[in-house]
Amino acid sequence: MNAVEIEQAISELAEQPFDPAEFPFAFLEAFGNKDATLKRLRTGATNGSDVAGGVCQRSNIHLATCAAGTVSATLTKLKDSPATTKNKVKFILATDGDEFQAEDMASGEVVACTYPDFPNHFGFFLPLAGITTVKQIRENAFDIRATSRLNRLYVELLKDNPDWAAADRRSDMNHFMARLIFCFFAEDTDIFNGSGLFTATVDQMSAKDSSNTHEVISAIFRAMNTKFSTPERAELPRWAGVFPYVNGGLFSGSTDVPRFSKIARSYLLTIGNLDWRQINPDIFGSMIQAVADDEERGALGMHYTSVPNILKVLNPLFLDDLRAKLEEAGDNPRSLLNLRKRLSKIRVFDPACGSGNFLVIAYKQMRAIEAEINIRRCEADRSSEIPLTNFRGIELREFPAEIARLALIIAEFQCDILYRGQKLALAEFLPLDSQNWITCGNALRLDWLSICPPTGTGVKLHAEDLFHTPHNQAQIDFENEGGETYICGNPPYKGSKYQTPAQRGDLEAVFDEVTDGWKLLDYVAGWIMKAALYGGKVECISAFVCTNSICQGVQVPTLWPYVFKQNRQILFAYNSFKWSNLASHNAGVTVVIIGLSSNEIARQKKLIETTRDGASVVRLVSDINAYLVPSRSIIVEKRGGRRDNIGEMDFGNKAVDGGYLYLTRDEKEELEHQYPIAAKYVRRVFGATELVRGIERYCLWIQDSDVEEAANIEPISIRLDAVRRMRSESKKAPTRAGANQPHKFEERRQVGNENIIALPRITSENRDYMPASLLPAGTIISSQLFGFYNKEVFLFSLLVSRLHWVWMGTVCARMRTDFSYSNTLGWNTFPIPPLTEKNKADLTRCAEDILLAREAHFPATIADLYDPETMPDNLRAAHERNDEVLERIYIGRRFRNDTERLEKLFEMYSQMVDGLKKSTPSSAKASTR
Known part of the structure; x- marks a missing residue:
């Protein structure tokens, strides 16, 4: 259940007659x-209570119902209870x-209220549902209650007015x-x-009976x-005439209004009796937009973008600089006046604005800075010089666009009340401005x-109504000489495999004349490229929340050059x-935030990392590359092989057999029991699952010279x-060609008698090391x-090193939360210093120690052994020793952290690329800026 559903259930419970026996359940x-x-x-x-x-x-919880007037005493009993x-x-x-x-037994925080009022405190108990974003919900409990009730009203109205649900009336x-x-x-208010x-x-x-409810509302x-x-x-009814223009x-x-049933009328009155002074436009819009979307309504309550996360974008984008200038100005009237003028000309543009969260928070933060300026200049009652027209947005859907406009209006009014007082705020609020800033x-x-x-161009377009205008372009008379422009937002992510045809068409429209590799890109790449193109015409800084895959693997050379x-x-x-929401267990997607400026902005770069406890650590660096590593902007591209001949990594064998060449353990034993000679044609086979989880699987592996003999074994012949x-019916020519040799895997990479150092193509990001393994001869x-x-065993040491793990995690692609390894991108580009024979011997010994440590825990699987929470001490120590030996070869000591590892690896990769350019410029396969 999500927060909105829980709030609704709690509210319904509070409205029912109190039943002491039933309440706890x-x-x-x-x-x-x-x-x-x-x-x-x-x-x-399972009831462990010792209280009546x-x-x-x-x-979870120890709760009890009790006789009238004994609540405090019962709570004390519960607190002192041994069962608690x-x-x-x-x-x-x-x-x-x-x-x-x-x-709350951990914090000591207490809730004390009347029984009908306890739904107002539902956020207090959300850990009972596994929801961990409790602080934000408690602070914004009203927004969730209002969303829940508006949703119920919306659904009820559509039920009674099906024509309003049609596309032309939605x-x-x-x-x-x-x-x-x-x-x-x-x-x-x-x-x-x-x-x-x-x-x-x-x-x-x-x-x-609600028969004229729609007429009354229409008159209002x-x-x-x-x-x-x-x-x-x-001509208006007397009772309607009291409402303002x-x-x-x-x-x-x-002014048409849908017809109301008695239930809908009741919902409307209930919503109206909430205290709407508590509305928080920072988040209300992002939840309410789901009310009007059939597909999103099922996830109602999850549409929440936390203010701290939004500030991770806005603070380094421009707010930190404004606050620094305010601090620098002190009480100097002229400096404060110049900063106020600067504030009035700043434009914030969100081209994926949704219901306006980023714009609203930017506006409120800027108003707070302006208010402090006015206080220091002894002009606290002064009207704001920050116009809403400076907060621009684009939103694909009409309802969120309307909510964004409304949220900005509410934010402006709330700021006026906060900084200028109720009287002045009311005096200037109505009528609303008719300019349209959300497209x-x-x-x-x-x-x-x-x-x-561009500022100062005096672009003049015809102005129309602020609301209910599904324009294809903005319509505003605007001139803002000398102002700054900041682009920000959280665009839709959508990986290439999950994009609709329309979305793929959108990317094609952006990248058609830029690169033909756009089909590999996440949808958010369109906004990054548009912002870059826009920045070539308008001096601006942009910052977007993006999936971290945009800075990994093949998307880097496809987009960033x-x-x-x-x-x-x-x-x-x-x-x-994690960019989290209100879903149970704090579900969220792994993201990065990327701020782009022109090359002419010479300030130091900031690389910010979020620690496990949520704190932000800022590093000032001279460069940040497309992998978000403090290094020159070099792009790692696929290579057909290594240049140092240290060892070529190849694919495994591809069967393309419909599953007929594979056998389970039972099938193998039955075949060999009936036909003992068949054992020579059966080999243990490993895929990623078999390697990591230790599952036994077998395959038929028949040499050309043995086909006739093997075919005489009936189960094999079948x-x-x-x-x-299966192959002859395939649409693919190579597969059809393989029908003539059904005993063979379609793609054979090995003879079948080699020792193999194997690693999965897809592996979980939750491990600390690559789950490679050394497989015996005869394994497929x-x-x-x-x-x-x-190949030599020291290669195993390199593969399972922390250095290789962080390189893979940076330059290889992602498949959801897993790493998708590539030999051409992960191994062939992995920088390795020249290794002496002693180095190789030392690394071989480390590899053997890791394998022996694993063996000591037989029959534990790689999945068991490499769980970061339960990894055996001796295995971790063997890996630590391996990392120490290898890293001393690189820099003479252990690296301090993964960031330092990546800095060194990119430095070495840059030298490798530069060396290749000098020797064979035409064959260099890395692009740099």
Whole structure:
């Protein structure tokens, strides 16, 4: 369950009559406990409570219902209970149906409220559902409650108004929801004259059976679109005339309202009775946008981008510099005035703005700096000089675009109240501005220059309504002489295999005249390239959240040389971290943040790493390359072989057999039992799974000279016939050609009698070392593995080193959260210093020690042994010794960390490339900037 679903379940529980016997189980059910779990608690099988009326769930909660007036005493009993300690519970909870008390056993934080009010504290208990982003939810519990209720209203209205769900009317429905949100906010913040005016009017003027609810709301909307002192205003019902003129496009156009059922009317009134002063536009929009999207509604509550994560983009982009200038200005009036003028001309442009999170937070942060300037200049009441028109966005879908506009309006009003006071804020709020700063359209197809034009050009386009305008381009009269432009955002990621035809077309439109390798790129690459092209026309700095795969493997040479050709450099970057949301167990995608500027910006580069405890460590460096390593901008490209002849890595054998050449252990034993001679044609075979998890698998391995004899064995003959049929029916010519030799793997890389050092093509990122293995002669490896055939054992030492692991993790591609190894990219480019015979002997000894340490734990598999949490001490020590011996060959000591390892490896790779250019310039296969 996600946070919104939990909040809804808790609210429904609070609305039901209190049942002391049932409450503990209903409470646990609301947090996602399954029926089987609850059944065991009910029967007492897993209920460890020693308090009357109590239920104790191990590692979770100890709760009890009690007699009236004894809540505090019961909570004390729960706290002192031996069962509470024994079962290591996170929370204790007591209630009598009137009073509600709970305590977090780790922090000591307490909740004490009336029983009907406990849903307001649902975020307190979210660890019970495995949700770890609790702090953000607690701080924004209102946004989640409001989202939950708006979703229920939205679904109910569509059920009764199916025509509003059709494609041609969905925008009307979304616009209606935006109007409602504004009304709820306005009635609780005195924008309307009278607290609760909108909800109270609907309640009083619409019939209880809801038959005219839509007419009442429509009249209110007409009032807010009608100027005072006009004949139309006089025609409004008296009760509607008390509403102010709002317009700004929000209430222009059709005032149609969907029909309400009694249930929908009830939902509307319930939503209106929430305290909308608590709305936080930083995150509200990113959750509410899911309400209007059928596909996203199933993930309602997961659409949350935390403020700290957004600030990871905005702070190094420009906010850190502004704060530094504020500190530098001190109380100097002229310096403060210059900084205020600078603030007023800064433009923030998010070309994938969604519901406006980045823009809203940028605006609020800038207003805070401006407010401090005004205080220091003794001008605290001064109107803001930061216009909303300086916050631009592009969003593909209409509803999020509307919510983004609304979120910025709400943010502006809240900032005015905070920094100037309620009276001044209200005096200047209405009517809304009609300028449009959020463009609804496809960011990869639109011309960014027309949406955020070069400063001082005086671009004049026709202005239309702020809301309900699904424009393909921005429409604004804008001139901003000398202002700075900052591009930011969190564009859609989508790997190449998961893109829709339309998305692939978008990338083609961006890269068509740049590179023909765009089909390999993640979707986010389109925004990086557009920002680079835009930066060639407009002086700007851009920063995007991107999948870390954009800085790994083949995507680097496919994308970054063309970005750098646009006079771009990486100015700052965050290395990989989880961009989390509100999903259970803090689910998220691994991302990086990349800031790009022109080469003319000469400031020191910042490479920022997120530690395990969430802290950020900043390194000032002279260069950051496309792999986000502090090194010159060199691109690692595939090589057909190594130049030092140290050892060629080859593919395993590819069967293309329909599975008929493979045997399970049981099939092997049955075949050899019936036909003992068949044993000479059966070999142990390893793929990635067999290598890592120790699974036994076998294959038929028949030499050309033995085909006739092998075919006389009936089970083998049957299998060969099946391979022949399968291959002959293939659409691929090489496979059809292989039908003539069904006894052979389609691609054979080995004779079958070699010692093999094997490693998987796909391996988990969660290990600390490559799970390579030394396989005995006679073993066959499949195409899921790479191998060294009959090579010296010291190569094993190199493969399983930490140096090789970090190189692979940087230059090879990713497959979701796994590394996708490449011999041409991972091994052939791996820098290795010249090795003496003594070096090789030392490394061979290290390799043998690792293999012996593994053997000591037989039958533990590689998967068992290389679990970072349970890796045996002697095996880890053997690897540490291997790393020490190897790293002393590189630099005479151990490397301090992986960053230092990568710096050295890229330094060596640069020297290798430079050497190749001098000797054979035409054959060099690395591009540099």
